[in-house]
Amino acid sequence: MSGHVFHPGHEELHGITVVVTGRSGRTYVGRYHERTPKGTLLHDAGVHDPAGGQSLEDYLARTLKFGVKAEQKNLVLPDEEIGEIRKLAEFE
């Protein structure tokens, strides 16, 4: 393995693109940064809202093919919103 890794000492999911199932019914896809006192911080996050009409399955399939359409540079999800957190790669 070559060197030059700039992220020592972070949580296991740091830097990993994750899918967060929200208790509100929304689903969030973004790069996990860290858990803070205000919640979990994702970078470059996209949001699936079922009220938008697109199915979650379609949203994830499109995200897997074309990448995460980032709607928010920094998104903090409070603990009470977070259901499950999985790596996006697990959906492939």
Next chain:
Amino acid sequence: MPYPEMMVKPMREEMVDMGAKELKSVPDVDAELGDQQGTTLVFVNSVCGCAAGGARPALRAALQQGPKPDKVVTVFAGQDTEAVARARQYFADYQPSSPSIALFKDGEVVHFIHRHQIEGKAPQDVAKNLADAFQKYCAPASV
């Protein structure tokens, strides 16, 4: 804000050592991607760990196996921002991420590897993904 050049120099050199041409300006990008024939691989380099631990070693390994693209070029995200933005215009259907890898054939994107397909993966897994694409798109047509 870009990292100091002395910090990223080894990451640039790693790419050049494996035969990639660095594109650092908009004219550089247009000269290589503007009117493509054959196969071209564009590697969006990054300072992050998944470039160092996954993407760069994977590309090196894939280039040492079987068929390979006619050209390999690289732009450096967060460093050469105008060149990166221009390169991304050539694969605009795909959301920006870095590292990422686009394989073109005659100007069309035929294979794309996003950052999320590199994160946490062993380099040999990413190398296999690339080598399979090279076999599919870069091998000479059999007669």
